[in-house]
Amino acid sequence: MNLRSIRLVCFSPTGGTRRVLEQIAAGTGVERVTRLDVTLPGAPAGFGEAGGDDLLLLGAPVYAGRVPEIAMERFAGLRSRGGPAVLVAVYGNRAIEDALQELSALARAAGCVPVAGASFIAEHSYSTGKGPIAAGRPDDKDLERAREFGREISLRLRGAERVRDLREPDLPGSPELRERPVFPVMGPVTDPDRCTACGACEQLCPTGSITTRAISETDEAGCILCAACVKGCAFGARALKGPFISKIREWLGENAAERREPETFMASRRR
Ligand SMILES: Cc1cc2nc3c(=O)[nH]c(=O)nc-3n(C[C@H](O)[C@H](O)[C@H](O)COP(=O)(O)O)c2cc1C
Ligand code: SF4
Ligand code: SF4
Structure with missing residues (x-):
């Protein structure tokens, strides 16, 4: 065909x-x-x-x-x-x-x-x-x-x-x-010293969970932790932090290298 x-x-x-x-x-x-x-x-x-x-x-x-x-x-x-x-x-x-x-x-x-x-x-x-x-x-x-x-x-x-x-x-x-695991309600944090309020991350968010005011703000309830905003910020102002993500990173470093x-x-x- x-x-x-x-x-x-x-x-x-x-x-x-x-x-x-x-x-x-x-x-x-x-x-x-x-x-x-x-x-x-x-x-x-x-x-x-x-x-x-x-x-x-x-x-x-x-x-x-x-x-x-x-x-x-x-x-x-x-x-x-x-x-x-x-x-x-x-x-x-x-x-x-x-x-x-x-x-x-x-x-x-x-x-x-x-x-x-x-x-x-x-x-x-x-x-x-x-x-x-x-x-x-x-x-x-x-x-x-x-x-x-x-x-x-x-x-x-x-x-x-x-x-x-x-x-x-x-x-x-x-x-x-397999069952989908339940992820904690959380989202990336914005560094106020780096964020220029350019709005780029808001445009990239698949769930519409970011609002740009003085800095970018996240509605954690809608965040799927996809990291699009983290990777898409040209100023390095957004980051996924905390024990949940650190544990995943550590596990991946040991098992998925x-x-x-x-x-x-x-x-x-x-x-
Ligand atoms: C919430 C979440 C769960 C993930 N689970 C897995 C996984 O089970 N196995 C894996 O190898 N990668 C996993 N990843 C990594 C993504 O599959 C990988 O980064 C992929 O490239 C993202 O695709 P994209 O670039 O098209 O968005 C996960 C990423 C996220 C955000
Ligand atoms: S892309 Fe970066 S600099 Fe622009 S609003 Fe988002 S966090 Fe701030
Ligand atoms: S991690 Fe993904 S879903 Fe969460 S705020 Fe950033 S772009 Fe939106």
């Missing part, structure tokens, strides 16, 4: 997922790519129904072994008339656990047929200069692998007459999906 278009759909507070998906799309060679980035509040709810020859390229970061709840809510409007789906979980060098299973179930519920999946690594949301975790990733090698994966998807689909001729890939994780590589999972041909 030939693809008519790619519908690139992502949630990506710190941009790692978006970068990987763009390279996968580029690797397919399909010219028509439409994008639905649901990271910010007020993003459109969907594209309208995709056709059988429109590929849904769906990606999200891994939060505690799952897809962030807010991303699942914002993906809920996706619909397809039996088109193929490629699922991508981007993680901070610890583990993806059930995230690909969760994306796959969502794609099926939207009417798609999952034909491929992948895990890629991006800099961890809680990486810092002093405590780097997957810093600088996705790097050139990751992005080349993403383009190669795009080429592989294209070849596999061209080799099948219909998407139903393909057997869904075996994806890692459990379809039962060794470089992991992307993994891909492809549909096979039915005989």
Whole structure:
């Protein structure tokens, strides 16, 4: 089958997922790519129904072994008339656990047929200069692998007459999906000596939890601890601190320091 278009759909507070998906799309060679980035509040709810020859390229970061709840809510409007789906979980060098299973179930519920999946690594949301975790990733090698994966998807689909001729890939994780942990109600703090009240962090917040007054202020009840505002402040004025985040950073430093590589999972041909 030939693809008519790619519908690139992502949630990506710190941009790692978006970068990987763009390279996968580029690797397919399909010219028509439409994008639905649901990271910010007020993003459109969907594209309208995709056709059988429109590929849904769906990606999200891994939060505690799952897809962030807010991303699942914002993906809920996706619909397809039996088109193929490629699922991508981007993680901070610890583990993806059930995230690909969760994306796959969502794609099926939207009417798609999952034909491929992948895990890629991006800099961890809680990486810092002093405590780097997957810093600088996705790097050139990751992005080349993403383009190669795009080429592989294209070849596999061209080799099948219909998407139903393909057997869904075996994806890692459990379809039962682990419980989401309860995070403490907290948010980044602003250093009043550094904050210029420029408002950039407010524009980046996926949950609309920042208000800029004399300095940026956070509504902790809405914060998902994504670190978009921390990484996006050009003045280094925002930081995630405190025992909860310190413990995670310490654990990651001890257990997630060794470089992991992307993994891909492809549909096979039915005989
Ligand atoms: C609340 C939270 C939970 C996370 N849980 C995991 C995890 O379970 N495994 C992992 O490897 N990385 C985890 N990460 C790191 C992100 O998956 C990683 O930083 C990813 O690159 C973020 O994607 P983005 O750049 O598209 O926003 C977590 C990050 C946050 C903010
Ligand atoms: S981006 Fe930084 S400097 Fe600008 S308002 Fe936010 S915290 Fe202040
Ligand atoms: S305030 Fe919280 S939800 Fe908003 S960008 Fe910062 S860390 Fe993310």
